[in-house]
Amino acid sequence: MKIDLNIQPLESWIQTGKEPLLIAGPCSAETEDQLVATAHLLAKTGKVTALRAGIWKPRTRPGEFEGIGSIGLKWLNRAKEETGLPTTVEVATAKHVEEALAAGVDILWVGARSTANPFTVQEIADALKGVDIPVMVKNPVNPDLTLWIGALERINNAGITKLAAIHRGFSSYEKSAFRNEPMWDLAINLKTHAPGLPIICDPSHISGNRDLIPYISQKALDMDMQGLMIESHIDPSVAWTDAKQQVTPAALAELIANLTLRKPET
Ligand code: PEP
Numbered sequence: 001m002k003i004d005l006n007i008q009p010l011e012s013w014i015q016t017g018k019e020p021l022l023i024a025g026p027c028s029a030e031t032e033d034q035l036v037a038t039a040h041l042l043a044k045t046g047k048v049t050a051l052r053a054g055i056w057k058p059r060t061r062p063g064e065f066e067g068i069g070s071i072g073l074k075w076l077n078r079a080k081e082e083t084g085l086p087t088t089v090e091v092a093t094a095k096h097v098e099e100a101l102a103a104g105v106d107i108l109w110v111g112a113r114s115t116a117n118p119f120t121v122q123e124i125a126d127a128l129k130g131v132d133i134p135v136m137v138k139n140p141v142n143p144d145l146t147l148w149i150g151a152l153e154r155i156n157n158a159g160i161t162k163l164a165a166i167h168r169g170f171s172s173y174e175k176s177a178f179r180n181e182p183m184w185d186l187a188i189n190l191k192t193h194a195p196g197l198p199i200i201c202d203p204s205h206i207s208g209n210r211d212l213i214p215y216i217s218q219k220a221l222d223m224d225m226q227g228l229m230i231e232s233h234i235d236p237s238v239a240w241t242d243a244k245q246q247v248t249p250a251a252l253a254e255l256i257a258n259l260t261l262r263k264p265e266t
């Protein structure tokens, strides 16, 4: 399979001096206080490069919390002003892209459910034409490497050269300790097909459970992935979404400090 992505190095759009590159923040922005307080604690660790928060949440069933919506963009801006952390949100429609761009969000990401739908990805890509903003593309929920590559190509064809992939694991019917099977081979294959493409691992959505996050994070670093996206909440026990997999900023700092940066030579 030939893929020809025109991409700029990661260093051109995100600070990579801190090792490992860490994007952290709550699964969902819930209240202004929760988001801003979490951001302050994350910034204080000195280990976080960008703040993530979902404001439009793709939920499996209706009636669950579907995200705080556009008001969250204001909260993200306040968190950025007060902490200096650049911000990133998930966009799933052209309207989300327009609103996020108008609000000054620094980095966008495409979620796993959107990547699985070429119409949605194309709609997002069309809304990005002529815009210079970094975009991270999560793998599709299903283990289909070509679908992941296709989404990256669509965004790249729209002129987005600050591009990265996020590996968040894949749905599987197999009984597993993981919420989403890592299927590391797929990420390795992506690297082989697109050698210059940065890949960031999302251990939170692979694990589904905070106890497994250190193991998955270490594995990602051992595989030379370029960074980690980890969900962190000021009080995970009361989180409105993904409570079991979120960690406090203090636990996150400890987890990162315990990672070995380079695989020991054998
Ligand atoms: C998220 O990052 O909170 C999220 C919804 O992730 P995914 O698209 O990987 O399921």
Ligand code: MN
Residues within 6 Å of the ligand: 027, 028, 231, 241, 242
């Ligand atoms: Mn989540």
